[in-house]
Amino acid sequence: MTTGKLELSGITKSYGSRRVLDDVSFQVAPGRLTGFVGGNGAGKTTTMRIVLGLLSADGGQVELDGSPLTAEDRRHFGYMPEERGLYPKMKVLEQIVYLARLHGFSKADAAARATALLTELGLDARLNDTIESLSLGNQQRAQIAASLVHDPEVLILDEPFSGLDPLAVDVVAGVLQASAAKGAAILFSSHQLDVVERLCDDLVILAGGTIRAAGSRDALRAEHAGDRYELVSAGDAGWLRTEPGVTVLDFEGGYALFEAESAETAQRVLRAAVDRGDVASFAPKHPSLAQIFKEVIQ
Amino acid sequence: MNPSSAIWLVAEREIGSKLRSKTFLISTGILLLIALAGILIGGFASKNPEATTVAVTSQTIAAVEALPNVEVTEVADRGEAEKLVRSEDVEAAVLPDDGALGYTVIALTDAPGDIVSGLSVSPSVEILDPATTNPLLRYFIAIGFGLVFFMAASTFGATIAQSVVEEKQTRVVEVLLSSISARTLLAGKVIGNTVLAMAQIVALAAIATVGLIVTDQNEVLAGLGAPIIWFAVFFLFGFVLLAALYAAAASMVSRMEDIGSTTTPIMMLVMAPYFLVIFFNDNPLVLTIMSYVPFSAPVGMPMRLFVGEAQWWEPLVSLAILLASCVAAIMVGAKIYENSLLRMGTKVKLAEALRG
Numbered sequence: 089m090t091t092g093k094l095e096l097s098g099i100t101k102s103y104g105s106r107r108v109l110d111d112v113s114f115q116v117a118p119g120r121l122t123g124f125v126g127g128n129g130a131g132k133t134t135t136m137r138i139v140l141g142l143l144s145a146d147g148g149q150v151e152l153d154g155s156p157l158t159a160e161d162r163r164h165f166g167y168m169p170e171e172r173g174l175y176p177k178m179k180v181l182e183q184i185v186y187l188a189r190l191h192g193f194s195k196a197d198a199a200a201r202a203t204a205l206l207t208e209l210g211l212d213a214r215l216n217d218t219i220e221s222l223s224l225g226n227q228q229r230a231q232i233a234a235s236l237v238h239d240p241e242v243l244i245l246d247e248p249f250s251g252l253d254p255l256a257v258d259v260v261a262g263v264l265q266a267s268a269a270k271g272a273a274i275l276f277s278s279h280q281l282d283v284v285e286r287l288c289d290d291l292v293i294l295a296g297g298t299i300r301a302a303g304s305r306d307a308l309r310a311e312h313a314g315d316r317y318e319l320v321s322a323g324d325a326g327w328l329r330t331e332p333g334v335t336v337l338d339f340e341g342g343y344a345l346f347e348a349e350s351a352e353t354a355q356r357v358l359r360a361a362v363d364r365g366d367v368a369s370f371a372p373k374h375p376s377l378a379q380i381f382k383e384v385i386q
Numbered sequence: 387m388n389p390s391s392a393i394w395l396v397a398e399r400e401i402g403s404k405l406r407s408k409t410f411l412i413s414t415g416i417l418l419l420i421a422l423a424g425i426l427i428g429g430f431a432s433k434n435p436e437a438t439t440v441a442v443t444s445q446t447i448a449a450v451e452a453l454p455n456v457e458v459t460e461v462a463d464r465g466e467a468e469k470l471v472r473s474e475d476v477e478a479a480v481l482p483d484d485g486a487l488g489y490t491v492i493a494l495t496d497a498p499g500d501i502v503s504g505l506s507v508s509p510s511v512e513i514l515d516p517a518t519t520n521p522l523l524r525y526f527i528a529i530g531f532g533l534v535f536f537m538a539a540s541t542f543g544a545t546i547a548q549s550v551v552e553e554k555q556t557r558v559v560e561v562l563l564s565s566i567s568a569r570t571l572l573a574g575k576v577i578g579n580t581v582l583a584m585a586q587i588v589a590l591a592a593i594a595t596v597g598l599i600v601t602d603q604n605e606v607l608a609g610l611g612a613p614i615i616w617f618a619v620f621f622l623f624g625f626v627l628l629a630a631l632y633a634a635a636a637s638m639v640s641r642m643e644d645i646g647s648t649t650t651p652i653m654m655l656v657m658a659p660y661f662l663v664i665f666f667n668d669n670p671l672v673l674t675i676m677s678y679v680p681f682s683a684p685v686g687m688p689m690r691l692f693v694g695e696a697q698w699w700e701p702l703v704s705l706a707i708l709l710a711s712c713v714a715a716i717m718v719g720a721k722i723y724e725n726s727l728l729r730m731g732t733k734v735k736l737a738e739a740l741r742g
Contacts, residue, residue: 141563167561174558177403235561
């Protein structure tokens with residue numbers, strides 16, 4: 089697979105006088121899962137549709153490996169639309185085979201790929217059932233198969249996890265991770281921040297049509313980590329309130345959550361705590377994605 | 387993948403999904419059976435008209451027996467004859483009287499035309515410019531061409547319209563357009579449905595031919611052969627034209643419920659030739675105009691060829707006009723289709739669809 093980096097720069101889009109995307113720039117790197125989060129109406133779907141050429145942007149550009157996207161490049165994209173779309177009366181296998189053949193695979197190759205992928209997604213018992221006879225969760229698995237069957241270089245998935253039970257989320261997450269491991273660049277949107285947090289390597293946060301944060305998950309976390317520490321000790325942690333350079337945010341018995349003005353202060357606190365009794369744990373406190381999200385979209 | 391194999395794939399799917407629909411198979415079967423039955427019944431009826439039963443006395447038996455296609459029952463007197471007429475055992479009775487001809491015809495409610503005319507004396511008639519075809523036959527052939535065109539064009543036109551809206555409504559189209567272009571998709575749909583419509587026309591033509599041969603109507607067959615072939619050729623291009631328009635019109639709406647709002651004008655175009663040919667199949671001016679207007683040419687030109695009014699070059703000129711309109715319709719249709727396909731929600735305005 090010849091994979092490239094998908095890069096959006098300065099994308100703007102207006103519907104009439106309403107600007108829905110304003111100078112949207114971010115990257116989706118090959119071999120990585122990029123989570124795309126934002127509130128309802130933030131512009132995620134619009135951005136994805138622009139990348140796929142289903143909508144045209146008013147300004148800015150989308151590049152793959154440094155050159156503007158062409159229709160030919162898009163043939164190697166996989167797409168899962170927000171509103172699920174497959175032929176209701178077509179059989180599951182037949183449908184996925186058809187889509188694979190439209191992407192240029194021979195009949196035999198298409199059938200082999202479709203069968204393998206659907207089996208991996210747990211639909212092996214439903215291959216010859218029509219789409220309309222499947223449960224919503226299973227329709228969604230079929231939809232994911234439709235976007236993946238041609239081994240796309242770039243995968244754009246709009247809410248791939250919505251409506252899936254926790255086991256199905258794991259199955260789909262596994263398939264996406266395997267695809268990323270083979271080198272695909274994957275962009276997926278989701279409102280399930282815990283899933284995004286667990287799964288993604290990179291993160292893009294969109295609010296009101298502008299990018300509020302973009303980068304690797306770990307860097308974002310570190311950036312928003314602040315200087316919060318958590319201390320769990322045997323004795324009462326009340327003494328912390330009188331330590332210079334320390335602001336206690338929360339404490340109860342031996343537990344305390346505090347902000348230290350510097351790393352040295354934090355180390356001093358740890359030593360002091362050890363002097364006062366056994367320390368069960370002492371660690372910098374990382375904010376959850378939900379917290380970062382709320383913080384950056386303000 | 388190259389566009390032409392993608393077009394075939396789309397066409398194949400269209401054909402496959404239609405052939406798997408039981409409704410379609412059953413209705414096609416019924417249509418073919420009706421066509422076959424119509425021709426067979428028509429053929430046998432014209433060959434063996436039912437004999438008229440007539441009661442006669444010994445004085446009239448000779449005159450009545452000389453008439454074609456009667457079955458006589460000899461009776462003794464008027465009383466017995468009337469009884470048979472009243473009980474409807476016979477359709478008429480012919481009895482001697484003293485009038486100029488020497489017979490009285492007795493019937494129950496209506497005068498039996500064939501007996502009356504058979505026994506009448508008529509002046510000899512000379513027609514200087516005889517009609518080339520039997521008006522009744524002409525009428526039936528007109529209905530035949532009109533109905534076949536109407537049924538096939540509206541059935542497969544509606545099919546293509548539904549398939550366009552289905553893809554839009556279910557958003558399959560967004561997935562499809564990430565792998566093939568709108569024009570490829572449109573071409574595949576038009577070709578797939580044209581193949582189905584032509585298969586139905588060819589099946590009907592084959593059944594008509596077999597039916598005519600079986601019932602020994604070789605004269606009609608000889609007259610109808612060339613017009614049927616022309617009909618098929620005109621239908622092919624006429625349908626491609628209509629299919630492009632149906633697809634374009636359907637692409638402007640996003641829900642099945644709205645399909646009528648944009649395809650009704652095209653439905654009118656499909657119905658027009660059917661009604662025109664029924665009302666005006668004996669009007670050469672209307673038929674001539676019909677045979678050159680692209681939408682009605684598939685019905686008008688074969689009709690004129692059948693009655694022998696068209697010169698040999700006329701179908702060629704009309705076909706050229708049809709081909710040019712076909713190309714124009716495909717270009718306009720493809721533009722509307724491309725511009726409307728991804729616009730969900732309310733109906734796309736025609737001006738917007740054309741502008742892009």
